Amino acid sequence: MSGSAERTVHANLVPDLDKLQAYSEGSYQNYINPYKDKARPAETIQIQGASYSAADGCDCQVLENYEGAAGSVLRTGDSGSVTWNFHVPIEGLYQLKLRYYTVPGKSSAIERKLSIDGKVPFDEASSIMFDRVWRNHTEDFKLDNRGNQTRPSQTEVPRWLEEPFKDRQGLYADPFRFYFSQGEHSLTLTGLREPMVIDEIVLYQEPEPPSYAEIKQQYEARGYTNAKGVSVKIQAEHPALKSSPTLFPVADHSSPATEPYSASKIRLNTIGGTNWKLPGQWIEWEFEAPQDGLYQLGFKVRQDQLRGLYSNRKLYIDGVVPFKEVESLPFYYSSKWQMFVPGLEKGKKKGEDKKEREEPYLFYLTKGKHSIRLEAELGDMSTLIRSVQSSMLELNEMYRKIIVITSADPDPIRDYQLGKRLPELPEILRKQSDVLYTVGEKLIELTGEKSDKTSILYLMADELRRFALDPEKIPENLKQFKIDLGSLGSWLLTAREMPLQADYLVVSSPDLRMPSPTKGIGASIKHNLASFGYSFVEDYNSIGNTTKDGKRITVWIGTGRDQAQVIKQMVDDTFTPNENIGVDLKLVDMSVLLSATLAGQGPDVAMMVGNGDPINYAMRGAVYDISRFPDYEDVAARFADSASVPYRYNGGVYALPEQQIFDVLFYRKDILEELGLQVPQTWDDVYKLIPFLKKNNMDFGLPVVSSTAQPAGALPINDAFATFLYQNGGSLYKQDGTASDLDSDIGMAAFKQLTDLYTDYKFPIDYDFVNRFRLGEVPLGFAAYTTYNTLSVFAPEIRGQWGFTLVPGTKREDGTVDRSVASYGSAVMMLNAAKEKQAAWTFMKWWTDEKTQVQYGREMESLMGESARYPTANLQALAELPWPVEDYKTLSEQQRWVKGIPEVPGGYFTGRILDNAFRRVVNAGLNPRDALYDQVILMNNEIANKRREFGLDRAESGGTANGQSGD
16 A cells, blocks of 8 residues: 555544553553543642551661651661551542652662552552662762773762652653542552662642743743843753763763863763663753843753654753743754754744744742753653554554464465454554554654654554455565564664753853854864874773782773773772772783783783683683682682582682573563463473463473573583483583583483474574564573563563563472573683782682672663673672562572583583584484484594693593582
8 A cells, every 4th residue: 555545544543542542451541541530639648658557578667867857767678568558538639759768779770569459550550660869979080091081980879859659661741640539548569679768658739830921920920030141051961960870971072062172082071862861861950040030041962863753851940840841842853962942942843833932931040059950751752652552562462363373484375364263353453553653643743754763653554454454464474564563662662762962051141142052164174183183193992091009910801892991990999099909901802812822912810701711721721720829719609609610620710700691481471371371380381381382373482502602612502401401410521521421311311301392392493582572472481581681671562561480490309399500601810821910819809709790780780771780690799789679589599500511621512512413303303312422422532632632631630620510
């Protein structure tokens, strides 16, 4: 169907999306619809935190006059629940707000589940977030030895805050409203993450801000006059407060007009950008108004990320939205810096006057200290995103119903009779087509232009309309439909992102002109020439250092520059001053480590190396045995024993663990509930569950290639095989490491158990777990626990509908369940050529210490967000990272079952021979025992060759090779 024909089909659409769309049963929209016309009493009801009526599993404590609070307050832990009883004198809709104090925790947002009268009123209430407050640790940015400014760490500011109960996703502009009948009620808060001190919970009505016209009348009635001859400039990179540690100063080198400016050095001269994009994130600046009067505001900003959309901000002055027009300030796309003056912004909405207003909005300020806050919020986009998210859920559900009939790979020439077997299908597709088309039209109204953001909506609307007219076209186009659903999911991600970068703010009297956001063409030419010239002499990839008079060590790291900068800053802040040991940190390609070491040009310490590297280097005499240090055992106690297994060899230990990653079982709560299935606890449960999944053309996800690591030059050992092997008490190698143990009865049985799942039960071999999990094709599956981070950020449409738990186990004879899994990770090792070995050991101890690992984990999460949560191997540090309480309990329990994979000479061959044997069974139909036995012969030959190469058979008295070990 052509675009014009499609527009004709949709010409008489109902414009009200909330009437057109059907939301999920448990959504806030469905909860509030029956109560929309109820009264909104002006009555305010205060519930004192200390007057709670019941507590269950809560670490509760009543405190007196805490941090300036008058009277008693209640401190609650990060888990358990607290209930308050209260009386509502007038029936109606109320909003809730909480006055709380941000006591120290794990530096993440505080999370609570809300229940009213013993029941969670709607899905969104199962996770209510409350902010912490942050600031730059220092206002004077430090310089490294190259003259570049280094990013300041972010410091939490404990304080009393008042926050309404609202949607963290930003899909509802106003705080939630709750219906209460007249009479007695109860309210329960259940801790999900972080402790807090509660002063009071208030039932109230959020006041509606007046219009600017009303405010102007007030100005005139009160005789307010314009300030004169005043201009105050506030550098944006120096905020007073902010809602997230990710809102740190960033360097912009694109314009000579950016303040402060340097053509050659890194200057942290802006804030925000892609870090300031999520609804609810805010930045607040403080300033002094030199006189009473009316002022105009200006923001030098750049929004160069959202072409076809705009970035929205809500403006607060001294904690209050002054009038309705600044509840939603749109910042439209431009590749250049612009001076945004509220009231003078150019209209871009469809049919809106393109000319600027004649005068800016004016704000009355008294002489003295004031604050300006900008908060990211979706504005008019919230309704559109809510509608698309609801469509996405309904289309995903319909997709699952379709694949129950057709499978995910249907026969294109078969007649599946979808129209008859799913009679509701045409109407649902037609309705969602209308919804998506309407969203596209409204998006054009908001932005004033068509873009790639509208094209996917029109494309999907057209596709759904065609499928509604002829459902039999769906099987032959199912793969494209799946791709388009993925594109719609990506649209949901990008549409709710509101990035904005700020250089400075101006508070000035109306008689002065705002400064220009750019400089003349001459300055631009000079800037470009200077930048080009300095590019030949400045090394922007170098990590600066702080020179000290004490010992010096060289440390190589092979990850990204962001990680290296964070580590270097931590070294300069805490390690070097305390230990008087200088660290020359170099960001290198770690593939050159071995050759550089053999040539005598290597480092003293190498960080973030793969599991196999320490032993490979140790065989060649290139790594120092750290078990020689007298305090090694004390340091090793920081980690699970399984984490150190890959670094033990021939009686020595050649590295300390940094990261330890292992599999857990991810599952879709909604799909299991829909199918009436339980999360499997044992492999027997899995076998019983598989027919129900297959009946619905769904799969159980079991990765063939390791989902936790991809060591360079070696194929990882199959995760699932290692799980079966260890759960049945097997091992990969003989006790002395001289041969493979895969030809044992246990090894053969584990291999057959693995291959049977793919030959008899047709498990998928090659698949994208995250995407298929989002769509519901794989509602259960093994994956590295770090997949949690990915799903939390990149799958917002299934938020609250999934979880993870312990992997299915194997029943032992005594009735207990063995849930063993393998682990992978990274390590820090000391090279044998290190001259200052004690200094290098001191660095390794500092780096793997609990305090350092927690700081690094929090810094990385501050830098990159929740998707970068650090999988530290330090047990105490893992407990201090901001995991929800129940999720951490699951991780901690699963970690008790983790087994380390030992490294032996020739061990790199194990993953390859397992994969070869697996492919021969699955693809060529060989007998599992024969296929594995043939490969074990090759494995043993490789081990024997390597042992001869390194002279191990002649020097066995030095100790045994790596043995199996669990936690």
